[in-house]
Amino acid sequence: MSNSIDQVRDEALQSLEKTADSETLTGWRGKYLGRRGAVAKLFGEIGALPQSERAAFGRQVNALQSELNTAFERREALIQSHALALDLEEGEIDITLPAHPRRRGGLHPSTRTHREFQAIWADMGFHVYRSREVEEDELNFTLLNLPPHHPARDMQDTFYTTDPNVLLRTHTSPGQIRAMRDLGAGGSKPIRVILPGMCYRQEQITARSEIQFTQVEGLAIGRNIRMSDLKGAIAEFAKRMYHPTAKVRFRASYFPFTEPSMEVDVECFLCGGAGCRVCKYSGWLEIAGSGMVHPTVLRNGGYDPSEWSGFAFGMGPERITMLKHGIQDIRYFWSNDLRFLQQF
């Protein structure tokens, strides 16, 4: 009977050499090591042997089984490593073929800039306060220290509705009055808000001017708000929005609703202040109008201007987006042209 053990061994090892892939290898294992394989068959023959031979035969079949198992594992490892080598060698694709197009989607550039603004101001304690766009003349102008026929009304060409007392807000500033009345508790509580939103002016639509544009207005009111606080807050904003070492310049200006009033220039972030086409070789870019809230406006918002003070500022997200990306034409913003929107 040991004869047949040798026979199985020889045959098995020979045919193992011929296996070339995992499929034939699996077949080989079934044939020799499977439940009905040759080795199992040899084990089955044990019972038919005389008692005296059984132990020895059994040991031999066991040895065969473990030998074949080892040979199988070795062969399997060999075939796998061959297959891996083959795949690595020949399984190359043309990586320059076009990618499967994914649809990315994107926020409008104005929304992006608004979010940047909101995040920076939120860190300084300013919350978003939304105010209406179709507004009373009184809030848009009169209560902001722009009585009828005030020369500064000429600075803003206004869209009026068919109700002569109702207009499309020309700036976000009427929201100052609404915020003060809404949040100030009759002039007894401090305020820190930003007022973002769409504004409208009756202008010729050109590459540089639009009939609608967004603004972000900031308003801080307290018992001890100082002009130095305004400078500090704007400087902090500029550092985060533009550059950690961005220089800021304050220039006297005029807005009826603030006094003192200042324009804010930031060192040109394109040329670093050395002078370029974008900053018109001045080294500065105008980024905001600002000032201390005018006593009349504080009064109209319910505060006693001898006790309370505040600062306000206003910025134009489209303008800043244009500067940052070198966008030449403001009309792109509301054109909804995907060729523009897909670039952000």
Place this chain on the structure above:
Amino acid sequence: MLVPISWLREYVDIDVPVEWLAERLTVAGLEVAHIKYIGLPQREVPGVQMPRSDHLVWDRDKLLLGRIVEVKAHPRADRLVLAMVDYGAAELEQCVTGATNLIGYKDQGEINPPIWSAFAMEGATVWDGHSEKPKRITLKGKELRGIYNKSMVCSEKELGISDEHEGVIVMDHDDNYVPGAPLADALGDVVLDIEFTPNLARCFSMIGVAREAAALLDVEMRYPSFDFLAEGEPIVGQVDIDIREPELNPRFTLTLLRDTEVKPSPFWLQHRLKLIGQRPRNNIVDVTNYLTFELGTPLHAFDYDKLVERAGGAPTIITRLPEQGETLETLDDIVRDLGAETILVADTAGALSLGGVIGGGETEISESTRNVLLEAAAWNNIGIRKTIKEQRVYTEASARFSRGVHPSQPVLGCQRGIELMRRLGGGTVAAGVLDRYPLPPESVTVDLPIQRVNRLLGMEVTLETAADVLRRLEFAVALEGDVIRATAPDHRLDISSDQVVGQADLLEEIARIIGYDKIPNSIMADEMPPQWENTSVIIEERIRDILVAQGLYEVISYRFTSRESETMLVPTGAASSLPEGDYVEIANPAASERDVLRKTLLINMLESAVSNARYQTSQQLFEAGKVYLQRRDQLPEEPLHLGILLTGPRHDSWWQDSDAAAAMDFYDLKGVIESLLAGLHIDGYRYQRGSHSSFHPGRSADLYLGRECIGSFGELHPEVAARFKLADAKVVCAELQVAPLIQHHQRLHAIPSLPTTPAVLEDIALVVSADRTAGEVEAVIRQAGGRLLKDVRLFDVYTGDQIPPGKKSLAYSLTYQDENRTLTDKNAAKIRKKIIGAARHRLQAELRA
């Protein structure tokens, strides 16, 4: 306003580079928008960035003051002459020139006194006077019609002063001039172009700018003389004034010059007017313009004799409102209908001019005028603004009066103006100024405690420093303890007598002159307001993020549209689903197609799709923006809406799927909306058959949250699609209200523990009547499946040969799972049996074999 430094220097010493002064003025609120150089070099000033100027810099050795002592005939050319120029050298230089203003001196012998002009030596660079475009030329010796010529006498154009090239420069005699001195020292200049904000009315003149410069540089202000030599008969009796509307015309003054000569102004006056962009006319009119710019007091000159003629004797100047139907022909040859609020200067015979705005033609100065009546007045700035608006006439006078000229100023202009006219044209000035001043403004005094300055600026300013700044600005200052008592100078109208406002006015002056750069940066130390969170802003932004994550692009449209455009959204004969109520209508629209505010986002979504269709086959757009709904007796409602639009292939074409992808349809949009709802953790929504008129009635749905329909979505109505020329592309749109989404979003939704037990999956196919909706079937399955049925997913809808007619087969993948134990086959079979039973019973469904 253009401000030549040479002119400014008459009133203030400027020992700093002009570029530095320009920067100081700009930072102090007088924005220097542009600097024009005439002959002088641009200077580099540390810390001041300027655009590089490419003007002509006059060579100090080659462009010189010269005097033309004689003009000789050119032997071979009639139109050319030989100007003999003394430029300080031993010999006269002979220049060949065709200057028209020298021809008259030809062969007249020695000119006495000689003509001062600009002389360019060989090698000097000037502008080419004959070139249309700016072109530099360098003088080189050459023959001109047989005469060798190597130098020239220059025109203004050749030097870059103006465009004038008719004749050479002919300057006034000046005892300080030396032949051969650099021309740059005599005519070199720098002109600042300054823009004024409305609060700077007081600065709208050379003296106004000079005052600011003096305060900023802390130097003395030098006022011109306002004395006038008046040797004639008293003016009283020769003319009278009758002010009928003191509110509109608080002051009116007149002076009278007799026996003068109207003629061209001298070089200095013409030159100054030209530097500021004004055209010289004659000595009388030029002086009125000069004072407008020098002092900011516009003057008006009348031909006195014409007034006498009209009045038949000594005229009375009346300022009044127009009579019904009155008209006036003004200097610009326009016959104007006069509105009820237009203040007029008139005489007994009728209107003479629009007060403070523009003169009338009849009594203007002409070459034959001998006697000049000079008006200087103060006008209410609002009155002038109304006139400007109504008459649409903008003049240098109206620009100043509409901003506000203090009534103290006109009399100064009247005095200085009449004296200049006398000097330039000769004659005798009537004694005295006729001055009617019925409404002098009250003097304004403000008490400013220094503590208030320090508190509001956030910096220590000493009492002395603050007082000094105000003194430099010509305030009368008295100190009372820690309080500065400041009285505004009589050229300012912008300081309020309301003490708190007046304090802010003074504070601005103090900060501006000290310099905003001196104020430190600080961090707000004030009490923080209560902190709160704006939920609607957060959710709005989350909505945007969810949609962007699905590959949609955000658009922002014009809020303006027209009724006609929105009407295109409603199919013929259908009842409109657009919000009821009126549009917010614009009284002065930018264009007729933008004359109302939108009530729907659909119009914008479709217009965007149409314009993008030229470049993109596939579009996925959304807009979250306001619509505007008119309300009775209230400002309009401005709810936020969400518009979504999908069109084009579901996938972009790609080389591995050569077949064109199917177009996005209702179900794609439904998927976007359900992802949005899932992202907001809103459940309990449901759909109903679409009722929106702009959508296909069979392929659209209304979305309900609770009992409220919050919007509709679906395929565009074919008729609407055709109107927008979108019929070839399938377009699906949605318009939802945002407020209910914000209201229903779950801020705190619970996250259950993740199951550790295996799930059992199985498929069943139910054959139901074709008119059953998938929604009904799924509802029955879910109800019967109970707690252990975790997911129901439809994977196939089949109608065809293998099932009976009028039926359809819906195949579902079902997931059963129990978080507490492993389900056995037996458990699963039990659930399955319940589902099939319910389907049989409630849907008359058969299990498909």
